[in-house]
Amino acid sequence: MSRADGMIVRGVRRFGAVTWFLVRLLAQCGPAFARPGLIAHQIYNAGARSLIIIMLSGVSTGMVLGLQGFNLLQRFGSEDFLGVAAALTLLRELGPVLTALLFAGRAGTALTSEIGLMSATDQLTAMQMMAVDPLRYVAAPRFLGALIAMPLLAGVFNVVGVYGAQLIGVQMMRVDAGSFWSQMQTSVSLHDINEGIIKSLVFGFICSLIAVFEGYHAEPTPEGVGLATTRTVVASSVLVLLLDYVLTAAFL
């Protein structure tokens, strides 16, 4: 078997392993809802704890959009469209994508290393020995928590981003506030918002699944947990960017 064949076989195996894991995980998601407290705790862990970096990144992205957009639109004398341009870019592209990348780096790695360490210190085996399925108690609530948190974070990112763009465009560059907001209101359609929501749902699903899968299957050693954490970031980021193209093409 050549090296390329080996890579393909490994890739297919991995895909199979992830799919099988997903099936078992989904089967445990129903029972996990019986413990809303656990899920709420994970929404807090994955969501609330990522809020600061999401807001910080959102406002700076919005400010850059304000600056670049103003510079570009000014050349055509259409600064009034700055609001629409910023809102559409954020809603349809930057909001979901950047949130997903940040989410993979902040919450995804935290999930992977947490679950990996639990497995390295025998906590998952101990649960099995106490006749508790760690998929239900550990994996499912974390997966659901992250899945719920990610679109909410993308929403926060968008709102903060629009304000960032407004801060530069309206407050600094003196674009008319009335046209900034009213143009945005008339031109942003439900279709654009749906695109953003669906993207952030898909990305949230991908990031949460990869983070939980990698943690659950990490080699139970310090090196293994480190490697799994790296794989989480790499795999989530690459998949998010690839899928972003596919979804964009599907929506246009």
Place this chain on the structure above:
Amino acid sequence: MVDVRDVHYGIGDRKIFAGLTLRARRGRITAVMGPSGTGKTTLLRLITAQAYADSGQILVWGQDVAGLSARAVFAMRTRMGMLFQNGALLTDLDVFENVAFPLREHTDLTEPLIRELVLTKLHAVGLRGAAYLMPAELSGGMARRVALARAIVMDPELLIYDEPFVGLDPIALGVIMRLIQKMNEALGITSIIVSHDVHELETIADDSYLISDGKVVAAGTPRELTASSSAIVRQFMGGSADGPVQFHYPAPDYTVELLDDGQS
């Protein structure tokens, strides 16, 4: 109670057990000893149905563990307690919640009852005062005692200890040994201890088995084992470097390799 019959087990090409036979009898402390890497922990995985033997039978309470459904395995495990080497306490719960964990998962007991049970078990291991500490704040010996309290909170019939004496200071060691004996005498729990600490086992075990090369090479009371004339038993119990288990990993002749300039 636990009956291991002619078990063969291997991982990849490596044979771990080749015809292992041993039994743990009700109400007794059974020690399973052996050099590192003989698969002592693997044996526990087989008994608790975390892994399955390639051939042979493992009967726990008369049931063959290989034939059990996932549900039946969980039912079997609720009758067992297992003490892990490092305690394996859940790091995001405090000591009280760790001990309460099996109760909350498997019973509908009221909060006051859970509280009473947990505090009783913690009192038994002398850590009632530590109930609201987090696992990270405990010493190794304390963590193992908490894990012991958790292992007995469901009143198991069988307690399995994986290397319970490793890395403990003499005081903690004495405490753990007394606790194991107390559990066995006061509660009538059957115990299986996997360890290589010969002297500790000598004082508390009722029966012991010495495993080497995938088989039981000696069985009997610890006293009988100490008095045994078999070379491997004498080497293990006496702790000598050479004997049937060799100190040197297989290598070419020492002089030849030293004189060799590494070119050939």
